[in-house]
Amino acid sequence: xxxxxxxxxxxxxxxxxxxxxxxxxxxxxxxxxxxxxxxxxxxxxxxxxxxxxxxxxxxxxxxxxxxxxxxxxxxxxxxxxxxxxxxxxxxxxxxxxxxxxxxxxxxxxxxxxxxxxxxxxxxxxxxxxxxxxxxx
Amino acid sequence: xxxxxxxxxxxxxxxxxxxxxxxxxxxxxxxxxxxxxxxxxxxxxxxxxxxxxxxxxxxxxxxxxxxxxxxxxxxxxxxxxxxxxxxxxxxxxxxxxxxxxxxxxxxxxxxxxxxxxxxxxxxxxxxxxxxxxxxxxxxxxxxxxxxxxxxxxxxxxxxxxxxxxxxxxxxxxxxxxxxxxxxxxxxxxxxxxxxxxxxxxxxxxxxxxxxxxxxxxxxxxxxxxxxxxxxxxxxxxxxxxxxxxxxxxxxxxxxxxxxxxxxxxxxxxxxxxxxxxxxxxxxxxxxxxxxxxxxxxxxxxxxxxxxxxxxxxxxxxxxxxxxxxxxxxxxxxxxxxxxxxxxxxxxxxxxxxxxxxxxxxxxxxxxxxxxxxxxxxxxxxxxxxxxxxxxxxxxxxxxxxxxxxxxxxxxxxxxxxxx
Numbered sequence: 001x002x003x004x005x006x007x008x009x010x011x012x013x014x015x016x017x018x019x020x021x022x023x024x025x026x027x028x029x030x031x032x033x034x035x036x037x038x039x040x041x042x043x044x045x046x047x048x049x050x051x052x053x054x055x056x057x058x059x060x061x062x063x064x065x066x067x068x069x070x071x072x073x074x075x076x077x078x079x080x081x082x083x084x085x086x087x088x089x090x091x092x093x094x095x096x097x098x099x100x101x102x103x104x105x106x107x108x109x110x111x112x113x114x115x116x117x118x119x120x121x122x123x124x125x126x127x128x129x130x131x132x133x134x135x136x
Numbered sequence: 137x138x139x140x141x142x143x144x145x146x147x148x149x150x151x152x153x154x155x156x157x158x159x160x161x162x163x164x165x166x167x168x169x170x171x172x173x174x175x176x177x178x179x180x181x182x183x184x185x186x187x188x189x190x191x192x193x194x195x196x197x198x199x200x201x202x203x204x205x206x207x208x209x210x211x212x213x214x215x216x217x218x219x220x221x222x223x224x225x226x227x228x229x230x231x232x233x234x235x236x237x238x239x240x241x242x243x244x245x246x247x248x249x250x251x252x253x254x255x256x257x258x259x260x261x262x263x264x265x266x267x268x269x270x271x272x273x274x275x276x277x278x279x280x281x282x283x284x285x286x287x288x289x290x291x292x293x294x295x296x297x298x299x300x301x302x303x304x305x306x307x308x309x310x311x312x313x314x315x316x317x318x319x320x321x322x323x324x325x326x327x328x329x330x331x332x333x334x335x336x337x338x339x340x341x342x343x344x345x346x347x348x349x350x351x352x353x354x355x356x357x358x359x360x361x362x363x364x365x366x367x368x369x370x371x372x373x374x375x376x377x378x379x380x381x382x383x384x385x386x387x388x389x390x391x392x393x394x395x396x397x398x399x400x401x402x403x404x405x406x407x408x409x410x411x412x413x414x415x416x417x418x419x420x421x422x423x424x425x426x427x428x429x430x431x432x433x434x435x436x437x438x439x440x441x442x443x444x445x446x447x448x449x450x451x452x453x454x455x456x457x458x459x460x461x462x463x464x465x466x467x468x469x470x471x472x473x474x475x476x477x478x479x480x481x482x483x484x485x486x487x488x489x490x491x492x493x494x495x496x497x498x499x500x501x502x503x504x505x506x507x508x509x510x511x512x513x514x515x516x517x518x519x520x521x522x523x524x525x526x527x528x529x530x531x532x533x534x535x536x537x538x539x540x541x542x543x544x545x546x547x548x549x550x551x552x553x554x555x
Contacts (some may be wrong), residue, residue: 026470038439039219040265042545044554062554067265077554079156084554123156 034130040067042126044077044084051075051086054107060133062086064126071127078104079123080114087114089124137248137274137301139241139255140281141224141262143217144269144289146237147175150216151206153267154544154552162203166191168446170207170538207537210444215545218441218466219266225426225438227258234379235481236420236442240278252299259296275300279362282319283309283337303365310338310363320359337363380418382406383477389428391472396425397460403478404452404459411450411480412508418480419448421455423462428474439466448484451504455480465546 035041044062054075056062064077072091077084087104094101102122104114116122143149147165152158162180164173173180173189180203185194197203217236225231230242243251255272262270271294273284280300287309288298300306316326318337332351334340340348341363348360358368382403390396400423411417424440441462449455459478542550 029468029470031468032470037265039222043548043551045551046555047553048555050555061548061551066267067261077552082157084552086554125156 034063034132036129037065037067040126041065044086046086046131050106050108050111051088052108054088056086056107056131057133060131062128063130063132065129066126068127068129070124075128077125077128079125080104084125086128137243137246137251137276138278138281139228139243139251139272139274140234140278140285141220141239141241141258141270141272142285142289143220143237144271145175145177146217146268147206147208147213148177148180149268150213151209151541152177153216154541158204162197163206164194164203165206165208166539168208174208205539207540208444209537209541209543211543211546212541214442214444214462215465216266216268218439220262220268220270221424221440222438223262223265224258225424225440226436227254229429232381233422233424233440233479236422236444240281243274248301251301252297255297255299256295270296272297273300274298275306276365277362277367279319279359280306280309280365283313283317286313286317306365307338310341311336313337315340318359318363320355320362325356378483379479379481380407380410380483381477381479382410383424383475383479385475386473389472389474390476391470393467393469396467396473396476397463400459400463400476400478401456403476404456404480407459407478407480408450408452408455408508411455411483411486415486416483417448417450417486418455419445419482419484420480421445421458421462422479422481423459423466423476424479425463425466425473425476427471431472435471437468437471439468441466444482448482448486449504450486451508453504453507 031038042064044064046056046058046060046062048058056075062077068074070076070089072089074089076087076089078087079085085104087106090103090105092101092103093099102116104116106113148163151163151165158177160179161177162183162185163177164180164185165175166172167174170191172191173185173187173194176185176187183197183203185197185203191205194203194205198205213236220237221231221233221239224239224241228241228243229245232240232242234240246254251274255274259270259272262268271285271289273281273286273288274297275281275284284298284300287300288294288296291298298309300309313336315321315329315334315336316323318340321329321340329340334343340360343360345357345360348357352360361368384399384403386399390399404421404423407418407421420442421444422440422442424438426438427434427436429436443458443462445454445458455478542552544550544552
């Protein structure tokens with residue numbers, strides 16, 4: 001938006017509209033493409049390497065959509081033990097009962113899976129929809 | 137019917153979105169300069185901490201680890217407020233943003249049987265999408281909707297939605313509402329009414345109209361009517377406003393940002409002029425825009441943004457700058473806007489403006505005030521004078537905020553860290 005700052009020095013109606021305006025189409029807007037629900041979209045930055053095998057590295061920016069219902073296989077930002085953590089979600093039922101169980105699965109062998117009991121003080125904070133990497 | 141949507145303990149709830157560990161724990165948010173408590177979680181209310189308690193009186197709780205305190209993070213609250221309002225605006229034909237954390241929904245023409253489900257859906261949606269809890273009160277008048285929302289918030293059984301749709305429910309609620317909690321009565325008038333034996337909203341509503349008309353001013357009479365289910369408080373009612381709104385629907389839809397900025401700066405200038413007229417000043421400036429909801433073939437977008445001034449102002453320069461700052465955060469290319477407006481709220485008397493201890497901008501402000509006076513005299517001659525350059529000021533410079541949380545949603549360097 002900074003470009004408008006400079007253009008708007010004076011509020012004066014003047015001049016003819018450019019005839020090219022009639023032929024303008026919208027340029028690709030990544031905000032619109034990557035942010036499906038603006039009211040529910042937040043961003044996070046990856047710290048550490050717990051999802052390295054899924055191609056998610058330290059410094060990557062996560063696009064997090066809180067409006068989405070978490071589903072099996074989603075990559076999600078979860079709140080565990082006082083911090084935000086990035087994991088894959090695995091939904092299942094406990095053997096011999098119909099209690100739902102959720103497992104948080106890292107994409108790095110050096111990190112353990114985390115079993116989550118239903119009703120514990122645990123939170124899927126939001127589902128990750130895009131990972132943005134800086135290449136150069 | 138009106139629905140009042142009220143965000144519960146809004147500033148505290150905003151902080152908790154990014155600090156889920158603070159759910160269920162005592163939390164307060166402090167005013168400008170960390171002066172006093174302006175938002176409390178239910179747990180800190182239960183500790184006996186009152187609104188506007190000076191921070192030094194509760195600091196020992198913080199030092200002892202029993203209370204978490206935050207400096208105001210207006211950028212965060214403004215952003216989350218805009219998200220809440222856009223969700224509400226999408227759900228109903230008309231919404232009136234009343235303050236940073238409250239909005240009236242106009243439910244005219246809706247099937248009454250569908251209203252409870254709609255409200256429940258909105259409570260869940262705002263909680264899931266944005267992360268803040270809201271309460272909704274539905275009633276035939278705004279004053280009653282306010283009371284209903286209070287019930288929705290206070291009593292767990294309502295699960296956040298209280299529909300006051302029958303005379304029986306209304307009577308019950310009014311008899312449980314102390315007179316000083318009624319919207320439009322206020323602290324000054326309440327003792328006078330209590331002296332006359334009026335303790336509850338119900339006592340007041342049951343007085344004969346003639347008695348109220350003879351003994352009270354016209355605003356109080358309006359409140360009496362509203363409590364009895366007669367709609368009196370309309371949009372932009374001037375007498376007891378806590379906010380001033382200037383908005384217009386455009387004859388043609390506008391998508392050019394320059395044109396929109398021009399309109400919005402005019403709206404903001406009008407708000408500033410109205411503030412000066414009545415000798416008041418505002419510390420919140422909300423900019424909103426709506427696309428045309430009746431054009432289903434077009435993309436829809438109903439954004440709003442609230443910018444908080446560190447010190448209440450009524451000069452054109454500051455109000456317009458704040459409105460344009462809000463505009464810049466919400467404007468998106470590719471939408472055709474049908475309506476836009478500016479709301480100034482958190483209004484105080486201009487004489488009673490609390491300047492913060494570190495108001496380095498005071499000299500600049502005096503200059504702005506002088507310019508505004510010149511503009512007023514010029515504009516009253518029938519022409520419209522506009523400011524040439526309008527840039528967002530940095531009002532936060534030099535303000536004490538030792539406990540401010542990161543700018544999670546407005547600064548890419550401050551987004552949450554995920555491990």
